[in-house]
Amino acid sequence: MPPPIYSSLSIPAVGARPSPRCVQWTEDGQLIVATKTSIYVLTPEHGINLDLSSLIRSNKHDKKDPHVGWFRTMVQIDKTLSTKWPEHSQDWSTASLGSIDTSIQSVAVSPSGITSTLRCVLAVLTSNMDLTLFSAGKNRLKGEWSLTHRVTPFIIKTLHEGNDDPSVADVLKTQIVSVSWTPQADFSVSPRPNLNASLLVGGTRGGTLEYHRYNEAHTMEFIKSVAVADAWINRVACSDWKSVTPEACRARLAFGIANVGVSYIEVTATIAPSDRPVHFGPIMKPVFEFSEEVVEVINDGQGITTLHWLHVKDGSEVLAFCRPGYVFLWTDSSTLGWTGVKRLRLAHKRVSSGSSPFLPVSGFHYIDAFDALTVGLFDGSVHTIHQVSVDPTWSPSASQGQPSLQTNLTASVRSVFVQCESSPSKPVSDLDDNRMCGYFPYDTLGTMAWLHTVSRTSDFSYMHEAKLVSTLAVAKLWDQDLQDAVSLLERSFLNARPCLYVATASVLRPIFFYFRSKQRVAEAYASIVKILSNLPEDHSKEITLIHHDGELSPEVRHAFRYSLIQHLFGWNDIVRMRVGLSLSDFLWVSGCLEPTLQAEFGLVAQSFLHGISHRVLRTVIRHLAAVMNCLTEVDVPFVSRAVLQTLLPGVPPDLAEEGASLSVQIRERIPVEASLIERCPACKEEIQLQNITAAVCSKGHTWSRCSITTFILSTPYVRTCVGCTRKAFLPPSAPGAPESLEWLPAGARGWVVVELLEAVHRCLFCNNTFVSVV
Template sequence: MNMELEFSSRPRRPGSLIWSEDNIAALVTPSTLHIFTPTLGGILDLSKVKFLKTAATPLSIENDSPPWKLKLNVANMRNAVSTGTIDFLAAAWSPTGCTQRKGCMLACITSRHSVFIYTSGISHMNRQWEKSIVLDKTIATHWKAGTEVDPDMADKLETASLAWSPKIFTNGIGSLLALGNKAGSITLWKVTDPNDIQCVSSWDIPSRNWVTRLSWSPWIIEGDHYTSILAFATAEGIVGARKVKFHSSSPLASIQVSEDLIDCSGQGLHPCLILRWQPRLIGAAETSCLLAFNRGNRLNVWDPETNKVLVWRRPIAKTISEISWDTTSNKLFIFFMDGKHCVLCVNEDDLTIDEDLVDFVNQSIISRCHVQTMTNIKQEDGDADIAADDAEDESSSGVGSKLQLHIISGDRSAEGMHIATVYCVTSPFQMEFQRERYESCTLVLSKVHRDTDEATKDLLLGRLMSQLTVSGICLQKNPASYLWDILVLLGDSFVKRQDGTLFQELVKSEYIELSKESKAKEAFSKAEAIRTTQTTLKERLEWAIFEKPEFGVDRFVVYVWNQFKDLPILESIKDQLQEAALAAEQKIQRHVLKSILQLFDEQQSLSGTGTRVLNEQDQLLLQLLSNSVLLFHKEDTDLVSLAEKVQRVIRSKRQGSGKTASESGQVQEICPACDAEIEHENDSKATCSNNHSWQRCSVTSLLISDFHPRTCLGCSRKSLQALEPEVPDSSSSEAIEPSWLDAVLRACSVCCYCGGRFFNVLWRKGK
């Protein structure tokens, strides 16, 4: 199954098609920044190949920003010949979890060399992507630019490249944005908090020329530090790299930048267009990954461990247009601008063509591209003779159509299930006179189908477990960001393995036991120790619910079950999956209940009972949660004792007639349709005496009735959305506590059970 979209303009640079960790694709064309979301359907290999399209507003001259609005400056004179529109040149996705809603940020560079950052509105899957940050003014302040800009200062202000660092889990930093300018300077910026944008480090490269490409390597663990190698390329063909070292507890306090790791003295005849780091392989958390880069039609692979550069060149080939690493081995997929491609094996001393892996996933895309019928190319009457001569030349030489397929850019999604390729069609004849006919491009979205042997499956299984046990890093809140790739490739094994041993390996592996022991707990203790006490209620709840490492394994089990429950697998294996998932769900539910009730108890102990007033919604919330413990988790004596204590506090705070709960603690809810009482007999649904049925929120157990809920992409659980921000009533003399309901819903920005993201998010009106 494939989907094709045609665009009137084509990207200008390689790497213009990029996927985020949230499985959102962005295509950078000169006039528009296109943003797509593939529909996953929650079931591997059963969902349709389809895009939900959204786009940022095209930039225009009115949207431009300082310093280009300064009159009579040199930078403005440079761009005096530009058209009335501003074009997009390049873009990059941040890691997941960098925004307030735990999504990704999209940074882009315009033809005026400005830096804009886009974030989503209510949901990362809707059309409300907006330009939230403009860095030009901050960059000008950093370089101390005045009202008049000389040529040297203009080079510093004009950004030519950008790249996001790997995810930084400490102190809510998220990621750092590296910017390269025309003066040969590289700066690192903290931009995840719009109210606290700062440059944390900067340095100059020896060439003092345009920095045209930037790329970060995966994390390397070196004792108490996390290190990433930042590779860069200049306009004169120089490729360099420097180690950037961060301390694990305070990453921004003392950033260490090494000297150049690659010899930058030589220049190339061709500029470097692509920098691609190898994905992290199993057991390689303490070793460096390989870097692949091109110079024209030459491929270079640099090993940071040995500082050796391997070079490979395909004779009589055009420039390399795209490079992609295999995720399971030291192999490279290479695309050339003339549509040709090959697979290379990276050996210790050389690069060789892999003859057995020629027909990889993109080959099927190329073979189905019938360019003569897919491009609406017309020949004028006067061109018939030329076309006939061309046809004779083709028949005599044994060559097919003169039309050529060019791969502009390509990338595979974070979940590994989709691959998108952007191609265009050109012709050697009449190209200069009919260029407008060939300015379009086509995007093809395809499924990845790939066979894996037992050795590869064991490798993937080991890598999966290593993701759960990386030393010093707490588990991510969204396991889907790194599990999709592995789950897709393991999909066949659930069908083929008759004894179900793979699942037993997944949930009972010694790697999972390690995640519950010293390393993960030590990392959690360190992170908890450096956490400041001046945090909001929402932040404390988020920390309590998500950051404990032992529950990452349970969320993974729930995630696996929801991905494989509808596949045609053996019933015995499905029963094992379901049994383990139900146990994990129960454990997670108790953990969420305990986290909320325990924090409420701590807050009351600090402030003193009876000193503040809880609103009716918060009373109902806490009564429902404590009642869930008393009804469905009686075996946990500590949790039952905590729930009884919270109920006593609520009863002492309750004012009026006590409509929220009876003296026995039994919750009395009202049916939204008929005002009949509803008894709390089930945590997932409720039915009144008149047979009106309602779903319950998976987090708060409240009824979902008069507003649209959030739905988890991974397990389809429903959850309420937070209230709209309200202006506090200054006329009231009573001290009202922050809304617990609002804090709980905001803290659960991703699913508590599987870590999946929510969609169909709408704001809920306050009463």
């Protein structure tokens, strides 16, 4: 039986360079497809509830069981901005043959949360060794991604500063040929400081590793240049960070050296107080230390084609790298059944006339349930390494208590290719090669995705690049039982952490995809409700702030915003609550067969919603109390609204007491009566604040309220959450927002509301990103 296909989306572009990173997920839940000429940014529909009419689907889908829908946009490089290397050196060793026809060489995706809108950044490396950064504008789903930084000129300026005549060695150290972005460092502190602790790493022709950081001012910051070899660094890969002491963690930066082998160095990240004055709490900064010891993994005078870190059972790390015809695995973990280097020879699997085990590797996927590593090759074959944590082998013998993966994945991939590409007038034959790029997991539960292109190498046929079309295929290659999905759901809920800033739509994509079947929801109902019924303790009671008794200044406002971000988004429990709300909302709205089950999921969602609202409200109230001496008459309406919300039904008594205390303080300081009555923008009738999500006047006009400030939204300067579709005012500093604050309601023009709007760039209820569609 052929495997079910969930997507076969055509992409009109020249095929990508085969590598595990030519197609990759971002932490915002988007798929980056790097072809030779452009980058496609695809967002699957799972967890997205905004502008669904714009989704595109493959033409061959069954209307009863439609294929996955995608939002699509593009990133294009500007070839006119290419660096002219002969201007820096005339030596042959610095020549760039890639400048003849500039194409995209590699893309590194940053962790989420490093831009001003808490999104990802794409680092694009071209064949001319130009490194540029791109980020999304108003609408990351289908809007423009613009160039924000040209990193190569910055590196040249930094390393050649004060040197008008750089040597050949100096120029080679600015020519980046490999790039990687480290994950976000996890310092295991709560609340997590609001900082970017990830590094952009470039390997150069001069044998150096260039470390840069995208800092809080949203500019590139040079960290360090580390010399590790005397040859090209043609591959770079960073492991996950592991905690070594409180407030410190360590990662390994592996790199491939041309005609030498593979080595790694260790990087340690810690946090320390910054030089800024302390107002509400210390403002932290990351500090990085780089080991001087270069540890050799293999040194046999040969280069590599692929370098990738795997995370196997018990969190152990395995480094995978490849050469034509071979896969190498290395580890020094004491918890695995082996150490050192394992060399595994790839067998020849005849898929078509152009099959060869010497073609590049397109991707890896480690399957925890089977303790197996699947390796996809450019020829469309898939090879499975079994017992990775015990003793890696090609033999599918099951270890004790461990099932083995028996599926013929190569035949399944070929079957998908035939279904996608054959037609009555032109059936697929043995001469048609399915050139596969970017083999990667779609849901970690047996559904894989890859990019393939039809090619006929045997007859030397040529097709113009404008006519080439690639296909993004998503298909089920093997089955995993319901308990695996429930376990994944439990881990996604319990292990939700703020250190990654990962969008909920990305974390829960496998869950949303798997449980789109109502029957599966019914079967797992009891287990899911049990998992989601354990609400975390109220962390907001632990928030302690230093009260500021001085005057208001730009430095105080910066510290106030920093503290808001830290406490609204930096606690593990609030992130877990938002994941729980998204899960229960999804199951309530679209995943139930029985009305009784739907009602129970609705109650679970309601408990998460109330819990989030109360924790956010307490956080805001404690921040208002901390800046009482800086408040003015313009701020009183918002303070009064916060106090009124503590009087609504269901508010915990201790939170109501904090609201009453804040009310007394503001009346003593500013004896002004602030009206809580708003006017209907349509008919000017009075509207009382009785509901924090919607406003309805006596004539029936209904208006949404800002999910951050609760004021009525009667302006076009609005942003919308892509997940739950809640709306909020734009931050006043956002592109397109007027310089004057006149567009905000009169009661929302105080500095406190401005800083609150600037602090919240993720939805307070579901942790997804906002987009602006106007």
